Amino acid sequence: MNIDVLIVGGGPAGLSAALILGRCRRTVLVCDDRQQRNRASKEIHGLLGSNGRSPAQFLQEGREELMRHESVSMRQARVTEMEPCEDGFRFACEDGVSGIAARVLLATGIVDEIPDLPxxxxxxxxxxxxxxxxxGFEYAGQPVAAYGKGDKGAELGIMMKxxxxxxVVCSDGTEVSAAVVKRLEQHGISLRTEPVRELHGARGILSTIAFENGPDLSRTGMFFSTGCHQGSDLPLRLGCKRDEKGGVITDALTEETTVPGLYVAGDVSRDVLLVAVAIAEGAKAAVAINKAFLRRDGFCN
Ligand SMILES: Cc1cc2nc3c(=O)[nH]c(=O)nc-3n(C[C@H](O)[C@H](O)[C@H](O)COP(=O)(O)OP(=O)(O)OC[C@H]3O[C@@H](n4cnc5c(N)ncnc54)[C@H](O)[C@@H]3O)c2cc1C
Structure with missing residues (x-):
């Protein structure tokens, strides 16, 4: 198959870009293996007009909206192969579909490293x-834990204040530096350094944090500070330059990467990691891609 644009990833960023490109009558294929970052969440917050909607419902409605555009097709499949070629990028999916796309948008997201706690x-x-x-807004007035090893959890706890x-900060068997312990005291935040044994709760709601030694801690919520990594190795394999956090570096106006014809949108660039920003970056990349086609075909300078 020969298409104008391959969009890898069908989260908010990828679907938003597909909508704009579909409205520009570009032939678009969206390939998504449905591992959107917030799929464990029940409610989206902070998205104007959609507060409290479930991520699954939000994405389903997005996909249904896209089905109205004949030039856009979607596949539930992982893109496994990609390399630059004369006409753009040659690609292949794990379900056997392959082709050439004149431009590629990577909206492949990031993956959170969830603490290894029973x-x-x-x-x-x-x-x-x-x-x-x-x-954070939902927890005002409730007892909450900040989890993270070393100074990380303590620094999160101070911000949470x-x-x-x-x-209460839980450092799970690790030491917090004297300087950060002092800051915790200044903010009136308690610290539990014992190793965490297990989290208890029912119907998704945390009730207690149990430690290897010492009394249980009653909490209704917990925030953690660990790490995250790219959802796909395609940016790395294609040679995109990345910043010190591992985010793909893009042109501020177009979202194009350092590889010509290859764009990214959403969490891949590790800018502000919110649905609203992913949607905006997807739309921005789509407009830039369409403009590149308009210039190529003599419709604008
Ligand atoms: C638990 C949780 C709750 C959150 N709550 C909120 C909230 O309330 N409000 C808010 O604004 N933000 C929230 N976020 C952040 C939000 O989820 C992300 O900012 C947003 O999903 C980013 O969209 P995206 O399209 O860039 O990536 P994603 O939504 O992660 O989508 C990327 C897609 O690309 C696919 N993919 C990756 N590689 C390939 C490949 N090679 N081939 C095919 N498909 C591929 C993935 O499977 C995935 O479906 C939350 C995040 C988490 C983890």
Missing amino acids: GIHALYGVSVHHCLYCD YWIDDI
Whole structure:
């Protein structure tokens, strides 16, 4: 198949770009293996007009909107191969589909490293979170833990104090530096350094944090500070330059990477990691891609 644009990733960034490109009557293929970053969450917060909608419903409605555009098609498949060629990029998906796309947009997201704590997966996305901008507002007045090893959890806890009054930092068997312990004291935040044994809760709601030694801690929510990595190795394999955090570097006006014809949108660039920003970057990249085609075909300078 020969298409104008291959969009790899069908989260908010990829679907937003597909919508704009479909409205420009470009032939677009969206390939997505449906591992959107916020799929464990029940509600999107901070998205104008969509507050409280489930991520699954939000994306389903986005896909349905795209189906109205004849030039856009979607596949639930992972793109596994890609290399630059004379006409753009040659690609192949794990389901056997292959072709050439004149331009490629990588909207492949990032993957969060969830702490390895027994009980966490049943609570993650409902009462265990990592992003204060996404979920901090909901916890005002509630007892909440800040989890992270070394100084990381303590620094998160200090920032959380702005949103939430009752914070206990859990450093899970690791030491916090004397300077940061002093800051915790200044902010009136308690510290538990014992190794965490298990998280307990029901229907997604955290109730207790159990430690290897010492009393249980009663909490209704927990935020953690760990790391994250790219959702796909395609940016690296294609030679995109990345910043010190691992985010793909893009042109501020076009979202084009350092590889000509290859664009990124959404969390891949590790700018502001919110749905609203992913949607905006997808739209911005789509307009830049369409402009490149208009210039190529003599419709504008
Ligand atoms: C638990 C949680 C809750 C969150 N809550 C909020 C919130 O309330 N409000 C908010 O604004 N933000 C929230 N976020 C952040 C939000 O999820 C992200 O900012 C947003 O999903 C980024 O969109 P994206 O399109 O860049 O990436 P994603 O939504 O992660 O989509 C990327 C897609 O690309 C696919 N993909 C990757 N590689 C390939 C490949 N090679 N081939 C095919 N497909 C591929 C993935 O499977 C995935 O479907 C939350 C994040 C988490 C983890």
